[in-house]
Amino acid sequence: MTVLLAATAATLFGLGTYLVLQRKLSRIIIGIALLGHGANILMVTSGHRGNAPIIGNGPDGDVADPLPQALALTAIVISFGVSALLLALAYRSWLLTSDDEVQDDLEDRDVARRGAPDVDLEDMGTDAEADVDDVAADAAEVGP
Amino acid sequence: MKVLLPLPVLLPIAGAALSILLGGSRRVQRAIALTTLTAVTGLAVALLVVVDRDGPVVTGAGGWRAPLGITLVADRLSALMLVVAAVMLLAVLVYAIGQPGAERNHVGFQSVYLILAAGVAAAFLTGDLFTLFVAIEMMLTASYVLLTLGGRLAQVRSGMTYVVISLLASVLFVALLAFVYASTGTVNMAQLSERIGDLPDGLRSALAVLMLVVFGIKAAIFPLFFWLPDSYPTAPSPVTAIFAGLLTKVGVYAIIRTQTLLFPASTRPGTLLLVLAAATMLVGVLGAIAQGDVKRIFSFQIVSHIGYMIMGLGLFTVAGLAAAVLYTVHHIVAKTGLFLSGGLIEHAGGSSRLSRLGGMVRTAPVLAVLFLVPALSLVGLPPLSGFIAKFALVDAAAARSSYAVLGVSLAVTLLTLYSLMKVWVSVFWAAPRDPVPGSDQARPGERFGAPLLMVLPTAALAALTLGLGLAAGPLYDLSLRAAADLLDPQAYVTEVLG
Numbered sequence: 131m132t133v134l135l136a137a138t139a140a141t142l143f144g145l146g147t148y149l150v151l152q153r154k155l156s157r158i159i160i161g162i163a164l165l166g167h168g169a170n171i172l173m174v175t176s177g178h179r180g181n182a183p184i185i186g187n188g189p190d191g192d193v194a195d196p197l198p199q200a201l202a203l204t205a206i207v208i209s210f211g212v213s214a215l216l217l218a219l220a221y222r223s224w225l226l227t228s229d230d231e232v233q234d235d236l237e238d239r240d241v242a243r244r245g246a247p248d249v250d251l252e253d254m255g256t257d258a259e260a261d262v263d264d265v266a267a268d269a270a271e272v273g274p
Numbered sequence: 275m276k277v278l279l280p281l282p283v284l285l286p287i288a289g290a291a292l293s294i295l296l297g298g299s300r301r302v303q304r305a306i307a308l309t310t311l312t313a314v315t316g317l318a319v320a321l322l323v324v325v326d327r328d329g330p331v332v333t334g335a336g337g338w339r340a341p342l343g344i345t346l347v348a349d350r351l352s353a354l355m356l357v358v359a360a361v362m363l364l365a366v367l368v369y370a371i372g373q374p375g376a377e378r379n380h381v382g383f384q385s386v387y388l389i390l391a392a393g394v395a396a397a398f399l400t401g402d403l404f405t406l407f408v409a410i411e412m413m414l415t416a417s418y419v420l421l422t423l424g425g426r427l428a429q430v431r432s433g434m435t436y437v438v439i440s441l442l443a444s445v446l447f448v449a450l451l452a453f454v455y456a457s458t459g460t461v462n463m464a465q466l467s468e469r470i471g472d473l474p475d476g477l478r479s480a481l482a483v484l485m486l487v488v489f490g491i492k493a494a495i496f497p498l499f500f501w502l503p504d505s506y507p508t509a510p511s512p513v514t515a516i517f518a519g520l521l522t523k524v525g526v527y528a529i530i531r532t533q534t535l536l537f538p539a540s541t542r543p544g545t546l547l548l549v550l551a552a553a554t555m556l557v558g559v560l561g562a563i564a565q566g567d568v569k570r571i572f573s574f575q576i577v578s579h580i581g582y583m584i585m586g587l588g589l590f591t592v593a594g595l596a597a598a599v600l601y602t603v604h605h606i607v608a609k610t611g612l613f614l615s616g617g618l619i620e621h622a623g624g625s626s627r628l629s630r631l632g633g634m635v636r637t638a639p640v641l642a643v644l645f646l647v648p649a650l651s652l653v654g655l656p657p658l659s660g661f662i663a664k665f666a667l668v669d670a671a672a673a674r675s676s677y678a679v680l681g682v683s684l685a686v687t688l689l690t691l692y693s694l695m696k697v698w699v700s701v702f703w704a705a706p707r708d709p710v711p712g713s714d715q716a717r718p719g720e721r722f723g724a725p726l727l728m729v730l731p732t733a734a735l736a737a738l739t740l741g742l743g744l745a746a747g748p749l750y751d752l753s754l755r756a757a758a759d760l761l762d763p764q765a766y767v768t769e770v771l772g
Contacts, residue, residue, distance in 0.1 A: 150442070155434065162441050169448035176456035198455055201404055205448050208411045209441075215418055216437055219396065222422075223430045 135175040148151065154230045155220040166209040173202040215245030275324045279333040279346050282314045282356060283323075283399065288393035290385040297381040300538035304371050307384040311391060312369055315360040322353040326752065330759075330769040332401070340770045341462035345401030351599060353396040353528055356386035358603050359398065361738070362519045362610050363391045365731040369614055370512035372727025373621065380423050387455070390416035390516070397524045400769055403454060403461040406528060407447050410492065414440050417521060420513045421505065428508045433461040436505035443491035450484045452743065457481070463535055464770035467763055471538040478541060485532050493525025495584055496554040498746050499577045503561060506576075507569035507626075511617025514569060516577050519610035523602055526583045530598065530679055533587065534760040547588030548679045555581030556688040562693040567617045571693055572609075575652065578686060579605050586667055587680055593670035595757035600750060603741060604651070604659040611735030618644060618724045618732060619701060628697065633706030640729065642702050648737035649694045651743070654687055659742035666750060 142164050149161025178196030184193075225228060289310035293303045314772025325331055325348050334343040334613060348356070367387065393413025400406045417640035418440075422433035455461055457477055458469045487498070494502040502522070506514050533542060564569045583605070586598025618625040622638045635642045654665075664687065671680040742749060759765065 146445075150438070158438060159367060162438065162445070164443045165442070166448070169445045169452065172449050172452040173455075176452040198452070201451065201455075201461075204404075204408065207416075208408070209444075212411075212415060212418070212437070212444075215415070216441070219422060219430055219437065221436055222425050223427075223434065226425075226427045226430060232431075 131179065135171055137174070138170045139171045142171065145154055153222060155232060157228055158232070159213065159216050159220060163209070163213055166205075166213075170202045170205055170209075173198050173205065184194050275321065275331050276333045278317060279331055279348060279399065280335065282317050282360070282395040283346075283392050285310050285314055286319075286388040286395065289672070290388035290392070290744060291738045292380070293385045303381075303384040307367055307388055308364075308371075310388060311360065311364045314391065314395065314616050315357070315364055318353065318356040321348050322350075322357050325350055325353045325571065326755070330766055332770050340401065341460055341465045342495060344405050344460060345464075345770060346399045347401035347464075347766070347770055348399055349751065350759055351527070351530070353399045354599065354752065354756060355602065358606050359394050359520055359523075360391075362606060362735075363394070364386075364413070365735055366512045366516045366519075366610065366614070369515070369617070369731040370510075372725045372731075373510070373512060373617065374725070375510070382419070383423065384417045386416050386423070387516075390420065390646060394520050394524060398527060401406060403463060403466070403532075404451055407444070407451060410447070410524065410528075411444060412612070413521065413524065414444070417517060421509050423516075432508045433506040435501055439491065441500040443488055446484065446491075447488045450481070450488055452653060453484065462770070463531070464767040466536050467767050468771075470536050475541070478537065479618070482533070482541070482543060483539055485536075486529065486546075487724055488511050489525045489528040489532065491548075492522065493529060493580055493584075494522050494552055494577050495580055496557050496577075498556065499554065499580075502577055503565075503570055503573040506573045506627065507567065511569075511613060511620060514573075515610050515613035515617065518572065518613050519606045522576060522580055526580060528600060529584070530587050530595070530760065534595070535763045539590075539761075542590050544588050547584055550677060551585035551588055552583045552679050552682040553577065553581070554584060555682060559686050559689040560590055561694060563689060563696070566628050567630065568619055568631075568697055569613075571697055572613055572616055574596075575690060576609060577694065578690065579652070581686070582664070582667060582683060586670065588679075589670055589674050590761070591670060591674055592754060592757045592761055593666070593673055595760050596750065596753040597663065597666035597670045599753040599756050601663040603749070603753075604663040607735055607742060608648045608651040608660060608739045611732060612645070612652060613749075614728075614732040614735060615641065615645040618728060619730065621724045623701070628700040628705055630702045632704035633702075634715065635702040637706065638724075639748070641724070644732045644736055645702070646698070646701060648739055649698070651739040653691045653694060657740070657743045659739045659746070662743055662746035662750065666753075694763075 146161045146165030146168060149157045149164065152158060152161070177198035180192045180194040182194065183196040289306050293306045296302045296306070304657055320333070330347055330349040332340070333346045334340055334723045335346065338344070370383075390413055393416060396409035397406060397413060400409055418433065418437050421436060422429050451461060454466065457473055458466055460466060460469065470481070472504070473481075484665070491498045506517055508516065555578050558574050558576070558581060562571045562574035562578060565574060580599050583598045586594045586601055588594070616626065618641050619631065619634065622641055623634060625631060647658065651660040654660040668680055668683065671677075671683070710751050
């Protein structure tokens with residue numbers, strides 16, 4: 131049984147990782163949810179199995195460990211709330227861009243393309259000028 | 275004191291609930307938030323005094339003693355962090371009230387901010403790993419909302435990256451908890467400290483590395499930092515300031531706590547941490563030099579300075595850990611102050627891009643001082659707090675003959691100076707630019723270039739970083755005592771389980 135649960139967790143982790151690496155927001159969210167399920171199953175597996183942990187419900191030594199179940203429940207509630215927020219964010223993103231793709235960081239692209247984005251610095255006539263140019267030149271060689 | 279220990283967590287939660295109920299009046303909401311955080315600050319200071327005098331204070335929620343219940347522990351490190359965090363939360367709240375539009379005119383801002391405060395306090399005070407998970411989730415969920423409140427495109431775009439990365443870290447955290455529980459049968463940190471030494475070497479290393487990854491994502495250490503400079507700059511300045519000051523430091527605190535308390539002295543990954551620290555410092559500062567936006571420069575510097583704290587930890591000596599604690603305290607104050615001054619620059623100049631700002635040393639001389647003090651403190655000029663923290667760190671590294679990482683840290687200091695002077699030269703010294711359309715230059719009632727409620731907290735933090743530098747003796751002694759506790763966790767364990 132433990133092996134089966136471990137295999138289930140591993141499968142969920144694998145699928146989740148694949149989906150998180152996609153560029154569509156909806157797939158990323160499903161991927162995150164699958165990863166969360168995998169972690170929760172792992173959590174439940176970490177305690178030993180047995181009867182329901184209620185006093186007077188069978189022999190004392192043969193009860194399941196209730197703590198990991200309680201912990202998993204807490205984790206499920208948290209991931210439920212955050213998933214709702216994530217869906218709201220994705221919906222907002224779709225409203226604003228009418229696209230489900232993850233957007234690039236424009237500022238970062240800017241820096242990558244031009245080194246220092248402040249080309250205006252050149253006409254400042256300060257000592258920083260030469261250094262900035264060096265940085266820009268270095269980055270331009272690296273950039274696309 | 276035992277009864278008062280849960281209050282830094284419970285008060286902000288109660289305040290948040292009350293603030294939602296009384297959402298009709300912005301004024302009442304602000305009063306509630308200010309009162310709550312003032313009370314938390316007072317409590318935290320009292321806690322620090324008591325803990326420093328009598329040793330760790332422990333409370334089990336609902337009367338359940340450790341290891342059964344939710345354990346709250348305050349030792350010197352957590353009490354000190356709590357004091358600094360409470361002061362920052364209060365200062366930034368005043369700033370947010372002062373800045374037009376910082377609350378996004380949203381009824382939930384004060385509540386969410388208080389939940390963030392509760393999460394940070396809980397993360398510092400908790401005595402078991404699972405409560406640490408819940409506390410960090412509380413803090414992060416509040417931060418997701420604060421980051422995306424307003425729902426503009428840039429916020430949604432960068433908020434998405436931030437939320438997804440943080441969620442991945444949380445999933446790994448749950449998996450880590452499962453592994454820890456399966457192998458030791460407990461998640462209480464004091465009990466783990468006794469049991470984790472009996473585990474086979476391979477399993478213990480796996481747990482240590484997984485912990486480092488989970489908290490490394492939160493703390494933004496190399497190579498897990500890429501989400502930070504992308505997401506922080508899009509939020510309003512007070513929100514960015516509190517994120518910069520506190521959120522990554524909770525990750526650093528968790529790394530320090532777990533690596534010292536849980537793992538036996540012989541198995542601590544000192545060299546690995548030193549290599550990561552050096553890489554974090556270098557990559558962060560090189561990123562900062564390449565940027566052309568004030569907030570992005572500051573954000574990359576957060577990454578760079580996390581490296582210094584990890585370096586202090588990686589030395590695993592009393593002096594090294596004391597320097598790490600001191601550096602964390604200094605960095606929280608200086609970085610929050612710097613981000614607040616960045617917000618002032620953006621407010622007065624109408625933009626945070628270097629290419630659109632200039633000549634502010636004449637138009638806003640007060641801002642120039644308010645920027646320069648935390649900036650020079652971050653670089654480490656005497657008599658500011660950064661000098662003391664860096665000196666302690668370099669001294670500790672030299673005492674342990676770790677000259678490679680020492681050299682890197684000194685070189686990074688120079689590069690930090692360069693990146694901050696780049697801001698100084700183009701924002702304050704350069705010829706004034708044409709005003710950005712839409713930024714009304716002269717506003718009535720703003721003698722210092724910004725509303726008084728924005729200037730005052732920034733000035734207070736600048737004064738605090740100067741004060742910490744001048745009063746470094748007692749603070750360094752306190753850090754030494756906290757570090758000695760960390761390296762010899764027996765007192766902590768006995769107090770919690772006893």
